[in-house]
Amino acid sequence: MPEIKERPILFSAPMVRAILEGRKTVTRREVKPQPPEGHKWRGWVVDSTCSREIGTASWGDGTGALQRNSVYARCPYGKPGDRLWVRETWSADAQVDSIAPRDLSQGEPIHYAADGAARQTGCAMIKPGKGRPSIHMPRWVSRILLEITAVRVERLQDGEGETAFESRYIAEGINRIHQGDGDYAFHPFKSEPGPGNWTDPFDAWRELWVGINGAESWNSDPWVWVVEFKRVTP
Known part of the structure; x- marks a missing residue:
């Protein structure tokens, strides 16, 4: 039986609450470094111990080297079945x-x-x-353990234009706020009706990302690791 790997991951207080409440089941983290201009991602890598050419089923030589119009990469957060212990x-x-x-x-x-x-x-x-x-939380202090269920790569803003029902960003912990008559508003931090709420979850997602990473990061629309997870018993 292969050993289950564990890695630490940092979450802000609002995102910790979203995980505890079952609202957050995915996190997006910027790919570093970003692929050079002219290179395209054609898929993703789910194994953090070796590299694979993006878009093919064959394993690479582990060098992480770039080849023409393709990218080698390693997901620093792991692969499905690996676990992340939350630092807060x-x-x-x-x-x-x-x-x-x-x-x-x-x-x-x-x-x-x-x-x-x-x-x-x-x-x-x-x-x-x-x-x-x-960042200074020891492993034994952590109370939240997550199991990775899926990993992929996408552009930060790939989900723009999706309907509220389809939106992939609600799983980031966005609050879905009932407005009455079947209508909903969205906000990354607030959970009550009021000014400042968004009618589109994409706008709430933008506010969340900018609040953590800054407007410049949002505007550059970087490639991001999309790590889906479920909470498990520590």
């Missing part, structure tokens, strides 16, 4: 604020900033300490 903003008890994350005892109570949840591990939390960045 967190804190331990205030009494251990001076201790580095790598030196914390695994019996420490943990507070998760995204939704205020706490892991007590048999002792009462006196007071949540300083916020610790997601």
Whole structure:
């Protein structure tokens, strides 16, 4: 039985909440580096340990080299069946604020900033300490484990023009807000009717991407890894 590989992945607080609520089942991450101009993606690579020529069924030599009008690549997030453990903003008890994350005892109570949840591990939390960045979250602190179900490559804005029913971006955790009379609005962060909501989920997706990656990234319409996942028990 092949070993299941695990890799860390960072998510912001709104996206953590979307995962916990079952609204987010896919993430898009920019392909780095982008293919040179004149080269085309004709498919995708789902194995992160070796490379394959895009658009063919044959495996490459593992060099990651570019060939004429084709691209070799490796998906840094893995392949279907691999797992991603989520890093998010967190804190331990205030009494251990001076201790580095790598030196914390695994019996420490943990507070998760995204939704205020706490892991007590048999002792009462006196007071949540300083916020610790997601990048500094050890594996044992992570409470969310995801299993990759599919990987592909597409342009960031490929889904423009899809109907709300068809939109591929709602699975990014976009809030679907009932407006009455069967109508819906969409927003990446808000979940209630009101000003600032969008009638098209594509616009809500744009607001989400720009908020994380900036307007320049959106305007360049980069190739992105599309990683679909399901939540599993840690």
